[in-house]
Amino acid sequence: MVGKRIVILGGGVGGLVAANELRRKLGREHRVIVVDRSGRHIFSPSLPWVMVGWRRPEGITKDLRRMVRPGVQLVQDLVLTIDPKGQKVMTETQELEYDYLLVALGADLAPEVIPGYAEAAHNFFTVDGVTKLDAALKAFQGGRVAVVVSALPYKCPAVPYEAALLLHDFFRRRGMLGRIDLKVFTPEHLPMPVAGPVLGQAVKGMLEEKGIAFHPDVQLISIDPTGELKFRDGTTASFDLLVAVPPHRPPKPLRGSGLTNEAGWVSVDKRTLRTNYDNIYAVGDVTSITLPNGKLLPKAGVFAHFEAKIVARQIAADILGGRSEASFDGLGYCSIEMGGGRAGFASGNFYAEPEPAVELRRPGRTWHWGRVLFERYWMGDGLSRLTSSWALILGSRLFRVPASL
Numbered sequence: 001m002v003g004k005r006i007v008i009l010g011g012g013v014g015g016l017v018a019a020n021e022l023r024r025k026l027g028r029e030h031r032v033i034v035v036d037r038s039g040r041h042i043f044s045p046s047l048p049w050v051m052v053g054w055r056r057p058e059g060i061t062k063d064l065r066r067m068v069r070p071g072v073q074l075v076q077d078l079v080l081t082i083d084p085k086g087q088k089v090m091t092e093t094q095e096l097e098y099d100y101l102l103v104a105l106g107a108d109l110a111p112e113v114i115p116g117y118a119e120a121a122h123n124f125f126t127v128d129g130v131t132k133l134d135a136a137l138k139a140f141q142g143g144r145v146a147v148v149v150s151a152l153p154y155k156c157p158a159v160p161y162e163a164a165l166l167l168h169d170f171f172r173r174r175g176m177l178g179r180i181d182l183k184v185f186t187p188e189h190l191p192m193p194v195a196g197p198v199l200g201q202a203v204k205g206m207l208e209e210k211g212i213a214f215h216p217d218v219q220l221i222s223i224d225p226t227g228e229l230k231f232r233d234g235t236t237a238s239f240d241l242l243v244a245v246p247p248h249r250p251p252k253p254l255r256g257s258g259l260t261n262e263a264g265w266v267s268v269d270k271r272t273l274r275t276n277y278d279n280i281y282a283v284g285d286v287t288s289i290t291l292p293n294g295k296l297l298p299k300a301g302v303f304a305h306f307e308a309k310i311v312a313r314q315i316a317a318d319i320l321g322g323r324s325e326a327s328f329d330g331l332g333y334c335s336i337e338m339g340g341g342r343a344g345f346a347s348g349n350f351y352a353e354p355e356p357a358v359e360l361r362r363p364g365r366t367w368h369w370g371r372v373l374f375e376r377y378w379m380g381d382g383l384s385r386l387t388s389s390w391a392l393i394l395g396s397r398l399f400r401v402p403a404s405l
Contacts, residue, residue: 025316036077107248108252119225120224168211259280271327273328297330
């Protein structure tokens with residue numbers, strides 16, 4: 001059999017899971033190549049824990065070479081363009097030809113879209129951002145704290161609400177709640193609206209139970225670095241500490257590729273994740289999948305994980321001359337850390353009709369420890385392999401996540 005070249009763009013959850021699954025299924029005559037600009041993997045669910053000092057940055061980042069199966073080739077480089085007709089990818093240093101391509105580039109952060117963001121806001125979507133926020137929180141003496149969703153869509157839909165709850169817990173543990181006025185501002189009508197009003201009202205209730213004010217339906221247009229938020233409806237709000245979701249944009253290499261919709265995201269078949277090219281797939285935040293209710297599938301790592309498994313099976317079956325019946329079913333979950341060792345948890349079928357069927361579980365310590373165990377599994381290797389195995393067994397029973405690494 002003539003060897004095939006599978007090129008995977010991005011070393012996040014989707015790219016990593018797909019690479020390892022393909023390497024496991026295919027013989028060594030086939031090459032599996034991962035292109036990633038940083039060469040390091042970030043366990044994004046733990047970024048809010050760095051924000052409040054529960055983790056250090058080095059504990060949630062890892063060299064990709066320690067996370068892939070033997071035989072997966074890593075290329076640390078910046079992707080510039082994708083040429084579907086020529087079946088090649090241009091990076092800063094080389095041209096990579098492929099037989100199959102998986103686009104798992106995620107979403108780019110674009111703080112420059114909001115005037116004043118860079119000067120005034122703390123960003124909890126990057127390691128550098130949460131590290132600086134950790135330092136700022138330790139020095140903060142009290143005042144008005146604003147958690148703001150600056151624009152839609154954004155990845156990890158629960159994270160701004162989780163951040164608000166963890167900030168409340170941080171100030172509680174430091175005895176500062178009497179000096180804190182904590183508010184959330186968002187263009188959404190309810191938190192995580194795609195999951196339905198029951199979940200949205202429940203998360204809103206979690207905030208209000210802690211005395212965190214929830215301000216919906218407000219679109220941020222600019223930030224005055226002296227301490228004022230300006231919204232499209234003409235209203236304003238003051239802050240002493242600003243924690244904000246930056247605007248998200250499609251990755252630049254997609255421009256002119258012919259793979260995107262009008263908004264710039266990659267359109268895919270919702271079951272196979274195939275694009276309008278038979279040998280090109282896309283998973284995770286970079287995709288655009290419309291649900292039966294007309295809303296978009298959330299940009300979340302859990303979906304990238306499950307989608308990548310399906311794509312790997314599709315590609316492997318095609319190469320080996322078979323046919324895969326694997327199909328992405330829209331199942332997913334989300335946990336929300338509440339502080340005090342407790343978390344909320346929701347799971348369900350986002351492809352259900354006419355609306356996603358999402359069940360909210362009773363908040364408790366179980367969901368918090370399930371997340372801790374899954375973090376240990378995902379980041380573990382070497383001497384921690386035994387611990388990781390037990391973490392996987394227990395964590396997967398809680399979250400129903402299959403082994404992929």
